[in-house]
Amino acid sequence: MLLSELIKLLPNKNLKVINDTNFNTFALYSWDGNRQLVPLYDETFIDEILEAKKISCILTSKKIFQKISKKGKEKKSYIIANNCYSIFYKLHLKLFELKNKNVEKTEIHPSANIHKSAFIDSYGVSIGENSSVGANCTVLRGTVIKKNCKIYSNVILGEDGFDIRNIENEQIVIPHLGKVIINDNVDIQSGSVVIKAIFDTSTKISESVKIGSKVVVSHSAKIGEKTRICAGSTICGNVAVGKNCYLGPNSTISHNLKVGDNSKISIGSSVVSNVPKNKVFTGYFAMEHQKFLRNYIKQNK
Numbered sequence: 001m002l003l004s005e006l007i008k009l010l011p012n013k014n015l016k017v018i019n020d021t022n023f024n025t026f027a028l029y030s031w032d033g034n035r036q037l038v039p040l041y042d043e044t045f046i047d048e049i050l051e052a053k054k055i056s057c058i059l060t061s062k063k064i065f066q067k068i069s070k071k072g073k074e075k076k077s078y079i080i081a082n083n084c085y086s087i088f089y090k091l092h093l094k095l096f097e098l099k100n101k102n103v104e105k106t107e108i109h110p111s112a113n114i115h116k117s118a119f120i121d122s123y124g125v126s127i128g129e130n131s132s133v134g135a136n137c138t139v140l141r142g143t144v145i146k147k148n149c150k151i152y153s154n155v156i157l158g159e160d161g162f163d164i165r166n167i168e169n170e171q172i173v174i175p176h177l178g179k180v181i182i183n184d185n186v187d188i189q190s191g192s193v194v195i196k197a198i199f200d201t202s203t204k205i206s207e208s209v210k211i212g213s214k215v216v217v218s219h220s221a222k223i224g225e226k227t228r229i230c231a232g233s234t235i236c237g238n239v240a241v242g243k244n245c246y247l248g249p250n251s252t253i254s255h256n257l258k259v260g261d262n263s264k265i266s267i268g269s270s271v272v273s274n275v276p277k278n279k280v281f282t283g284y285f286a287m288e289h290q291k292f293l294r295n296y297i298k299q300n301k
Helices: 003-009 043-051 070-075 084-099 289-299
Strands: 016-018 036-040 055-060 077-080 143-145 156-159 164-167 170-173 179-182 193-195 202-205 280-283 286-288
Touching: 003 016, 003 077, 003 084, 036 043, 036 084, 043 070, 055 084, 084 164, 143 156, 156 179, 179 193, 193 202, 280 289, 286 289
Parallel strands: 036 055, 055 077, 143 179, 156 193, 179 202
Antiparallel strands: 016 077, 164 170, 280 286
């Protein structure tokens, strides 16, 4: 969509477009997607946002726009708004309304096995061949389940996540526009929840991932092939977990982090920093495993 078309969704707001162009998705800085439209509320982040290749459009205030260099103004496209924070989410709400008017009917492969007590949204769901959906599951629009997947009982796929924004002094739960993609040969055990992306991107579970009971995979998370996520774990928003990882029971990965390939998170650990590949992280707050053991021994001498 062109920026000039987008601002027509809020005709009563004083919005100005500079360097009109198309964008693919809304996003927050460092989030997933290409040709992003992002809000810029804080001049501290001007240089980082101007250098980000995946960002093509910026919604900002006149005051911050004036602080951007001439080269920066030519490099990106802009919407200028008096209250860019509020406008960003109001535009998202309008796009949400538009998208939900144009959702295709659900498609379920004849070989799929759907329990009679499961709820499958009539629109916007795709379930592939030889996949099964267990008792009392909820599969909402925006969910794609590919081949040979096993969804156990009481699983929820495609629900909105906990994203609360204060828009003009009113707290609003932001509706989620994106998808959940469950790739081939994935198992998701009972009581787990996989949340769709907030903006028009996807939460992705890659091939042969195995997810235990009562796991939460939040909006826009990416889980790499053959990763195992044990019961009770929480993967927060926009987390990227690599291939062949192991997340122990009741582990938590904080938002916007990366866990490298072949890494292991020990039972009960809370991860608040990026995890390099081939590492074991342990503790609260989690650190490299050997460092954790040295600290533990030192404290208990």
